[in-house]
Amino acid sequence: MAFRSKDFLKWCDEVLEGILRKSPVGSGIDYVTKDFFNWATRNSLYYLHFGIMCCALEMAVASAPRFDAQRMGVIARSTPRQVDILIVNGPVSKKLKPALRRLYDQMPEPKWVIAMGECAISGGPFYNSYSVVPGVDQFIPVDIYIPGCPARPEALIDAFIKLQKMIKDNKKGLLTGK
Amino acid sequence: MAEMWINMGPQHPMTHGLWNLRIKVDGETIIDAEPEVGYLHRGIEKLCESKTYTQIIPIADRLCYGASLSWSHLYCVTVEDLLGLEVPPRAEYIRVAALEMQRIASHLMWLAAYAADLGAMIGFIYSMRDREVFIDLLQALSGSRITYNFPRFGGVAHDIPPNFERDSLRACDYMEKRLKEYEDLYEGSKVFMLRNEGVGLLKKEDAMNLGVTGPSLRASGVRYDLRKDMPYSVYQELDFEPATHKDGDCYARFKVRMDEMYESCKIIRQAVTKMPKGKWRTLAPRNAPEGTGLGRVEDPRGEGVMYVVGDGTDRPYRLKIRSPIFVTVSAAPKMLIGYKIADVVAIMGGLDMCIGESDR
């Protein structure tokens, strides 16, 4: 019987998944680690360095000395593989839409989306334009909406705090998902 | 490594906005380049045809997020040309002071992005911190941080707030001190000079032929500044000298922008001290006559032009916007070819991209 390393890994996956996800062992581990993992997740939010329009400027200002979002552990990374938050900070044109969707798909779970400013929420002043998608939530699930045109940096920091609260409220175990 | 095409964008830390630079590289050397814009196209020109003249002012603000005041001012200048409207002198002085503040803020934004591109995080931080000084002044003037909605046809929306003159003078003093520090920080750095001198050469003839305007043109040795050569507001009454440099490389573009900030400080000082008393706004008619209006101003990024066609109603028949960056980007391949991948950030950062105005 050919039992290659690939098969072995698969078997390990299945057995371990079965044990961990369905038996009390998994929920026990979850019960112990849930709070800790949740604390870590909500206190280290990396966002994608991705600017669209005016709000991108305020996003940059939020990480500069006066508003200083870094003290809360909010850092910008340039590649979608390493981030938790996608901040959509401007109108999404039809040319951009597939690229943005792809960026969102490249981010690892758990991930959140902040729609910053009117343009991302509903299209803003360009709501009836022929090339603007009226609201980013038409193709990406959005967790936090920040109104304002453009939203101020304080509002962005407030959104981070609200997101932290949201993560804390939706506490989930790593294994069982409960 | 074989030759390959690399897509830099639309999400790339170098772009500062939504555009895509496709470069063909042989190892690390660029042998072909092709910018691609349009990811932020909002159809503003079409949108304006369905809005009244006054409703367009906030939209003109959102053309460029780096220097929004300059664009709403350009729009107002254009419509005033169509209406044949005179602007009271106090309003002109307020506009000039605000415009120069906007220019400094925009250049500081550029400096922040440029420094971050070259890898000096400290430059990003310092410029962002000092930009807040001018943003605060503009906020006191108009009430918001980025999109001001401040100019009106025949004037400005509000008079200046109390103590504005004192605060402006203080801000100018502070800024000039900080600018000296920046020069130490950048020009004193051997690494900065290594990265900038002789990189991204743009000859005078090419710059003129390709339609490059603004600081990039002046860095190539053409002394052409609309504020001086075709004065549009009260600029002819103010004493300043447009900054030029003859080298045409990235360092020249850096130097021209740094010098422009000094000049802007000078202009703000003169404008707030010379400001006459009087009205700051005249009433404009609701409907514009048939005809055309043209506005040309010196945006922080180059020559901004608007061309409006009125048809006797309260909505423009056609509004055409000339974005300096749109034309300047088309000249990018000329500067890029032959340099290394690492020079892309220096060259494109030196052009001060603002995609909002370029894509419209």
Add this chain to the structure above:
Amino acid sequence: MAERGKSTGRPEEGLERAPSRIGEDPEERVIRALLDGFPNTVTDFKKLRKGVLRAKIERRELYKACKLLKDSLGFEHLSMISAVEYDSGFELVYHIVSYQERLLLELVTTTPKDDPSVDSISSIWGGANWQERESYDLMGIKFNNHPKLERILLPKDYVYHPLRKDFKG
């Protein structure tokens, strides 16, 4: 388009820099050179204000006129190309700037509705390249002999020209 081959041909030989007469205004020199060069096709010469001129030209002479402006009259910079749609046809407005003389010339040309095409001037001013592509993209005006006439702002597979008046949303 019978005139097409003629108008986009080789750079006009024998055009010299129009000599300025003593005491002559640069504006008048431009007016005289244009009217001399194209007596039948340049119409509606106007001086809007100081340093701003406006002229109408037929589209078959556009390339030649631009060549003259660039080579002999020192208009180094093409500022803007705007396309406006009227009921009768399209109007193309070229804003051309002379850095030396501080002049701005609005050169207006019209095309009929059924054949919106003019000669490309991107071989004269490199800066016209993208602006012509933009006019093609948004207004659907064809530029003959353009090196790469493709959509620039809108996606490549877009079918409309949105700035036309019959395009709604």
Add this chain to the structure above:
Amino acid sequence: MNLFEFCYGIIHWLVDLVNHLWYWLGDHLPRVFGDFFNWAGDLAVSHGNIALFAILAEAVIMFVIALVNVLNFIWIDRKWMGRMFDFYGPYYVGYRIGGWLQNLADGIKLFVKEIITPAKVDKLGFLIAPVILVSSSVLALSTIPFSPRFGVFTSDLDTGVPAGLLIAFAFFAIAPFSILIAGWSSNNKYTLIGGMRSAAQMMSYEIPLLLCVASVFLLSGSFGFLGVVNAQHDIWFVIPLFLGFIVFITCLAAEVEIQPFDLPEAEAELVEGWTTEYGGFRFGLFMMTSYLRGYVGGALATALFLGGWQGPSIIPDEFWFLIKAYLVFLIIEWMRWSNMRIRVDQILNIGWKRLMPLAMLNLLIAAAFKTMGWF
């Protein structure tokens, strides 16, 4: 008493405890089994076996200390950066201890993130690159003693790892290969260019680095940490070999890829360099390893040039060593946060045309000192 004796004692005690159980079983079980258990117990108690386990225990202790060090390092780095940038640095997460828990939170968060292996990567290379990078860096670290009594030793004689410095540099030099593998296997143009840059840069800076180290070997006449540090009892090597120290620090900055020389992960042009396709915990490992290498570099510079653990005996030797290593690291970080990035051809120029002759000159100076008999 050194760390080896300490571990040896503990292991010995544990083995004795187990052996008592074995012998008890051997006494009370039927004869065949009893012989087996007695034999097993005799085997386990031999000196070589206990020494082996003691070395393993030492390695574990050093590794834990290294991890805590990395947390400290990142925290100090971010606070130091914040001080320069008008920031607080990490502040709210664990604010009673100055935001120290921020790095812990980052690490744990990366641990619970989804681990993505993109579809078109070369699986073996993609998976093995972080392993090589982390293990080689940790192995380099494990050879470094904090003091004559605290480090990985093989016996109770105070010799340390024989030729420990050579081993440390050998492990330190493995990293470019893993970076190249990571860059190539990610199947992304940015990572490929990053990996190529990294390979070119590290190879060319390895040589001046080792030439500087050779000058230290020449003066001290030893390849081991203890020999080198003891040779600096009278005068630190930074004073006669100041030129070498400067070259060493510069090359070190290039080796651990920090700012004037951080081309492989140049943020502005190559999105995140060779780590672009790595997310989740693999990225966390890369992040941790870069700081770990920073610490190893600081420790090596300390041992080679700054007198190692020598200092006034107000505080223990181990802390002297850590303080010096941290200081070297902070100087490198200072360079990082206030400098710009050099272009790739310029970096190679600097490496081959400037640092290489300087390193040779430094070697000559060292040889001159040696022939004059001053050392």
